[in-house]
Amino acid sequence: METAVPVLRIEDLKVTFSHGQLKAFALRGINLSFKRDEIHGLVGESGSGKTVTSTCIMGLLPSPPARIESGRILYDGKDLLQLSEAEMRTYRGRKIAMIFQEPAKYLNPAFKIGEQIIEMVRLHLGMSRQAAEERAKELLHLVGLGKDGRVLDSFPHELSGGMKQRAMIAIAISCNPDFLIADEPTTALDVTLQLQILRLLKKLQSLQRMSVLFISHDLGIVYEIADAVSVIYAGKIVESAKKENLFKNSLHPYTKLLMLSSPNAKKRGKRLTTIPGQVLDATETPRGCSFAPRCPLARDRCYAEDPELTAYTEGHTVACHFAGETWKI
Ligand SMILES: Nc1ncnc2c1ncn2[C@@H]1O[C@H](COP(=O)(O)OP(=O)(O)OP(=O)(O)O)[C@@H](O)[C@H]1O
Ligand SMILES: [Mg+2]
Numbered sequence: 001m002e003t004a005v006p007v008l009r010i011e012d013l014k015v016t017f018s019h020g021q022l023k024a025f026a027l028r029g030i031n032l033s034f035k036r037d038e039i040h041g042l043v044g045e046s047g048s049g050k051t052v053t054s055t056c057i058m059g060l061l062p063s064p065p066a067r068i069e070s071g072r073i074l075y076d077g078k079d080l081l082q083l084s085e086a087e088m089r090t091y092r093g094r095k096i097a098m099i100f101q102e103p104a105k106y107l108n109p110a111f112k113i114g115e116q117i118i119e120m121v122r123l124h125l126g127m128s129r130q131a132a133e134e135r136a137k138e139l140l141h142l143v144g145l146g147k148d149g150r151v152l153d154s155f156p157h158e159l160s161g162g163m164k165q166r167a168m169i170a171i172a173i174s175c176n177p178d179f180l181i182a183d184e185p186t187t188a189l190d191v192t193l194q195l196q197i198l199r200l201l202k203k204l205q206s207l208q209r210m211s212v213l214f215i216s217h218d219l220g221i222v223y224e225i226a227d228a229v230s231v232i233y234a235g236k237i238v239e240s241a242k243k244e245n246l247f248k249n250s251l252h253p254y255t256k257l258l259m260l261s262s263p264n265a266k267k268r269g270k271r272l273t274t275i276p277g278q279v280l281d282a283t284e285t286p287r288g289c290s291f292a293p294r295c296p297l298a299r300d301r302c303y304a305e306d307p308e309l310t311a312y313t314e315g316h317t318v319a320c321h322f323a324g325e326t327w328k329i
Contacts, residue, residue, distance in 0.1 A: 006033040007211040008057070008096075008179050013071030015052055015235075018064065024282035026052045028235035028290070030071070031309050034179065039205055039212045041226030041243070043219060043258070045279065049235040050215045054181045056081070057213075058098055059088040075179070094124040097177040101184040103164040107156040113140070113167045114152030117174050124175045139170040142207075143200060162193040166200065173204055180205070183215045198225050219258060223247060231255050234280040234290040237309055241316040251312055251323040253297050289320070296327040 015027040027049045034040050042050055055061045057073055059080060073080040075096070080088065100106045108116060117136040121127050127135060136152060143166040145151040156164060165185065172180060182201060186194040202225055205212050216222050222229055223243065230240040231254065239252040250256050257275045277294030280286065288303040289295070295302065301321050309319040318324075 007036045008034045009074045011072045013056060014069040015056065016067050016069055018067065022283060025285060026235055031237055032230055034211045034213060036211050037209045038227045039214050039225055041222035041229040042213060042215045042232060043222050043229065044232035047279065048232045050232060051183055054098060054183050054215065057096060057181060058092055093120060094175045095177055096179045097172040098181040099168050099172045099185050101187050103168040106168055107164060109156050113154055117171055120171055120174045139174055143170045162189060165189065165197055173208060176208055177210060180210045181213045236290060236319065239318045245316050251318040252320045253295050254291050297322045297325055
């Protein structure tokens with residue numbers, strides 16, 4: 001199949017959270033496009049909107065307090081935001097699946113791992129009990145949890161952190177989803193385990209030809225795993241490109257600063273916390289660019305006019321009036 005058509009596309013997604021009189025803007029117009037058979041990294045500081053974006057795709061946004069103010073999430077010719085909960089349930093897990101930072105929160109402590117996989121595939125794929133058991137064994141083997149069925153018969157608390165993460169991956173991919181979201185799936189693991197899980201994800205992605213949204217704070221990890229990368233700042237995508245372009249030829253001053261603050265991007269473990277200045281207050285709605293107060297290139301125009309995400313070269317989009325300009329450090 002032609003890869004030019006995105007598997008899933010997010011258009012102008014705006015989300016607010018209301019608490020009493022206070023309204024906070026979590027997503028200020030997200031635009032993202034995911035291709036088949038590609039790992040798309042999403043990087044940004046804490047609070048920038050990565051998890052809210054993924055919960056919107058999964059149809060799991062808690063509303064209230066959240067509210068979708070505008071936007072569309074297009075998948076398979078449909079806007080997921082318009083589906084009923086019952087319709088969404090036929091997609092969630094089957095077509096669109098997710099793995100989380102903390103598997104302990106996701107795995108049901110009362111059921112054995114095998115049962116959780118069996119339930120998933122019986123529900124979505126209508127398999128017989130016996131076929132579902134076979135599938136569960138295969139999946140656990142595929143994610144490196146052995147063939148002997150020991151993990152099949154284990155409760156989540158009987159597994160180590162790395163094994164839980166693998167078990168959750170097995171559940172997530174059990175129905176061959178088209179689209180897999182991995183929200184900081186390795187942050188809670190030590191470096192050796194991180195590497196193993198990344199390799200596993202990459203292997204599964206190419207095996208099942210999924211489109212993967214890989215969320216991380218860590219530029220090094222994204223560099224290692226992603227094919228394309230988008231950078232999110234204060235609820236907006238500021239730059240999006242193929243990985244090589246983004247790392248070699250970043251255009252947005254925020255992306256450039258991220259690279260500078262993490263000089264050896266190939267080195268894992270760097271967190272994005274060293275850029276000076278305050279992140280935009282979530283209750284504010286500036287007229288101009290959200291990044292202007294922290295930006296070394298900011299001029300009058302930046303405070304007056306919000307730059308739109310536009311193509312700079314083919315496949316490389318950026319939201320900056322002065323994209324590509326450099327400054328003296
Ligand atoms: N339940 C909630 N109630 C109020 N505000 C929320 C809620 N969940 C998220 N937010 C706000 O939405 C914004 C985006 O949060 P989100 O969790 O998506 O950030 P993130 O990029 O995933 O951060 P992190 O890297 O720390 O996981 C933040 O300003 C956050 O405070
Ligand atoms: Mg998050």
